[in-house]
Amino acid sequence: MPAWLEVLLNLSGYAGFVALASRGAGCPQAPADDRRCGDER
Secondary structure (H helix, E strand, C coil): CCHHHHHHHHHHHHHHHHHHHHHCCCCCCCCHHHCCCCCCC
């Protein structure tokens, strides 16, 4: 496989990962009032 094709594949994979992570496809976000930071209650 040519080096340029490998680089292109890596960049497209990274871009896809960033797109999924920024969209929050993993789990729905809680409303701002329900969020907690650390051990604050």
